Amino acid sequence: MKRNNQSIARKILTYVIICLIIAITSITFLSVQTAKNNLYQLMELNGKEMVEGIKYQAYMQEIMDEGVDDILNNYLYDAAFSIAAMNSYSDETLEELSRKTGLEEINVIDGNGEIIYSNMPANIGYVYGESHAMQQVLKGSREKIAEDIRQSEVDQRYYKYGGVSLADGSGAVQIGISADAVEEMRQGFSIQNIVQSIGQQENVVYAFVVNRDFEATAHSNPERVGMIFNYEGERRAIEAGQEHTGIFTSEERGMDIYEVILPIENNAGEITGAINMGLSVATVEDAVRQMVLRSIIVAAIIAIMSIIIIYIAVQRTAKPIKLLAASTDKIALGDLTEEIEVKSKDEIGSLANSFSIMVKNVKNMIEKIMVTSNNMNSFSDKLVASAQQNATVSDQIAKATEEVAAGASEQVKKTNHVKKNVEDVSNKIKNIVGNIEDLKTSTMSMVESAQKSRKEMQEMNQQIEAIKESSHVSSTTMKNLSATSEEIGKIVDVINGIANQTNLLALNAAIEAARAGEAGKGFTVVAEEIRNLAEQSVKSAENITTLIQETQEKSKAAIITIDDSTSQVDKGQQIVERVGHSFEGIVATINENQDLFKNLETAMMDLNKMFTNTTTLIQDIKFIAEDTAANTEEVAASTEEQMASVEEITSSMEQLNEMVNELNHLITQFKI
Structure with a gap:
């Protein structure tokens, strides 16, 4: 696995160096700005001290002049009074x-x-x-x-x-x-001399004193004595008694000057003028430049030493990370036998320990997945075999149902034929009843007709016997179909159990995949597909169960109907047998005594009613047979749907088997 050449150690070192450069630059800038401000404050303080010195000198000169004048005046007065x-x-x-x-x-x-x-x-x-x-x-x-x-x-x-x-x-x-x-x-202590001597200092550009008329009474340049300096700073000092400090650019001298202006007061506290001190900021700027240069050199030295120390610290810190990265590369390729050996006790060591625990958990989970996959593979094979067996049984049921449907159709045809014969017999009996007088006169013809009717009754008895046997076959087939449906229901229950077990296994696999995090995302998708297939299997099994229940209900109804039909056929057979015996009695009676023709007429009338009832019963048998045929067709259709569902289940089981094989293939990529 290729890794980006830009390692985390280099990134950390780069970020730390950038932060260090920013910090050193910021500290240097703030230090220089602070020093510059301090130098300007010091310059202002020095300017004020010099101005205060001039004010003090002026004050002392005023006191000295007053004292000297007093001494001289007293001396003059004493001498003059003595002479006077x-x-x-x-x-x-x-x-x-x-x-x-x-x-x-x-x-x-x-x-x-x-x-x-x-x-x-x-x-x-x-x-x-x-x-x-x-x-x-x-x-x-x-x-x-x-x-x-x-x-x-x-x-x-x-x-x-x-x-x-x-x-x-x-x-x-x-x-x-x-x-x-x-x-x-x-003269030695005069303001002019003091101002002039101060003006000779290196950082003093000028110094002068103005009176209330803004006229310079003393100036560091004697040639400027007497000039008018009526500017804002002087006006604020003389008129408002306020101090004034600030930097301005002198176009005349081509330089920046820091100006300090203070008002002058006499002994009475009255403002008599102002003192203006102009200081050069060149020394401050030179000092700032020197400070910036020294700060850059010191910052560079500190930065180099810090980078070396940080580089060593980062390399030592990144070493466990490199070991952890190498181990994760092997683990990413599926080698879960790799052991992570990081002995540091910091957050990296904690991360390595947690990662090692995660690898062990993933290893255990893969082992469980392998066992589960093998079990699922076995269950899938069994489920496919059961589905195939179910398909075979459903096919047999379909064939049996088709045969039942064919038998029911044949039963309907034969019932129609019996109905037709009974109707013919009934019509003939009616003719016999209607022509009872002709029968009286033509006994022999009637005997022949009776014999013929006897033969037809025997044939009808045989047809009823066939219908009875067909009804017994239909009943047996429907019972077998009901038993087969119950077997299919048991197989569906097995399918439901397997689907629920598969769903439970898919849920457990999803839980284990969720615990595995990123490493189990792929298996989460597989588990979700398995769970969906299991749910589809459950739904299909439920549909099959519903169809089987409906088939069983319809089969039971058909069995009941066929049993009723068989019972009616038995009754009809008994009636036909009785009719046959009656015909035999009629023949015997005709042969014995024609006087009994009236009784025969009455009996024939009763017999006609019985044939009418028989026709009704046969009509009911026809309806029952038609219902049986329709129900059988529905059973056949349901069986076909069941076969389609079984085929779908078989296809799903095959897909599940393929997924299990694919899951096994994925699991084999891990070495545990």
């Missing part, structure tokens, strides 16, 4: 005080805003304009004032100025200290 408390002023005193205190500039101003004393001779005579900050002190609107650090237009240095009014209110004292170090420190 002096009783007299001179340029030399102020120069000496400048050297000792480190104050860069000390000016004493009169009420008109003109410098009258100074440690710097060039300042003497300078008049402050109306917009100068010191005018507020000179005019008395403020007691003291401190200006912001500003750059000198003369020496480009940074100074911080402050002043207070004189004790007598006649003017004011202005002090200026050098703020180069403070400005340098402030």
Whole structure:
């Protein structure tokens, strides 16, 4: 038996490899997607941390500026109040005080805003304009004032100025200290420097700070400071105070950028602007590509190792299946002596054990079928012999029935002849009665006629005797036919018993075939055909039984009718014998005494009545004979039908015998 080269081990290995590839691919894809999402989340977190760092630096710078301003302002106020408390002023005193205190500039101003004393001779005579900050002190609107650090237009240095009014209110004292170090420190901690240093990092594309007017106050590219960045992210941050993150494609830079925008708040919680941090996703994409490459390499290594392990496991698992398949091939060819040797304790071992049990059951079933088939073959032969014997008996019955029918027909003919003779005698008696006077005168003629009538009566007696013998033969034949029908009924009972036994055997064979499953389907069909033939045999036997019963009933009726006819014939014979004796008496009486002609006339009248009754009886015998002939013909027809049924049963038995032989041939294909 040829088997497909694609074994189950290869199929399992193929399916497992496909599933493994799908699983590894799915896991790799999900891992890469998860890692990519994590990298983007990390990038967002880093961007937010850098933005928060800038915000913190801005916050700290604001605090530092406020602290430095407070320190410088207090220092200026203390120094200015100390100088304002002096009783007299001179340029030399102020120069000496400048050297000792480190104050860069000390000016004493009169009420008109003109410098009258100074440690710097060039300042003497300078008049402050109306917009100068010191005018507020000179005019008395403020007691003291401190200006912001500003750059000198003369020496480009940074100074911080402050002043207070004189004790007598006649003017004011202005002090200026050098703020180069403070400005340098402030510049070092400025938002622009922080943004610019952050913008120099590898993954940062840009960073900038905008105020509420969307103007860039600090930018990683100093050339962009002052530009307007009025975009959706900046508007959401400044106007709604919402964070904004996302990836967009920059056509200007030709790359994808991850943007993080956060609002900036002052100490009062008011939004003063926004910080925008643009990060390059190239590093993430490079990391993802590297991760995909490493994942593919690792997946390939895992796949190869898994395939090797799975191949070994599948081969070890498929080995018992191959052994089981080899055994089933031999069993499929009919060799039930093959033993299945699979020692595994898993489902395959259980399957092999179950299959072995099934083979044993099939083997036992085949043995039982062989025994049953042999018995059926023997029964079939006996049944065929019985059917043939039944056919022979039916043929004999048919012949006997035909003879009975012929005898009945002859009886009808003879009865008609007797009837005719009786009618003739009756007519003659009537003539005798009618011509009794002529008989009186012509005694001799009447004697001759009486003698002639005596002779005819003897002939009629002989005919009645023949009818009697024919009736006895018909009665004996009908009794023999009834006995033969009873024998046929017994044979039909035997056929019924054999058919029922065959039907029972077919039912048992069907049950065993059903237990055998697929292996017993063919025998199920054979068992079904046998059961159908058995049922047909039973039906045919029932029909034969019915016909035999009808034949027996009709035979009994015919026997009764023939017996009645025989009884009537006996009576007629007795009457004829009496008539003969009467004729003898008449002859003797005529010879002895003609005076008795009147009595003879009366006797003849009685005799005429008797002949009339005899004619009626003969008519009844005719009807009975006709019925006997008709019944005999029906018996003959039933016998012919019985012979046809017997021939059909014989044919069915021969077919059954052929099926049994074919079943034996099929069973011989199995080795047990």
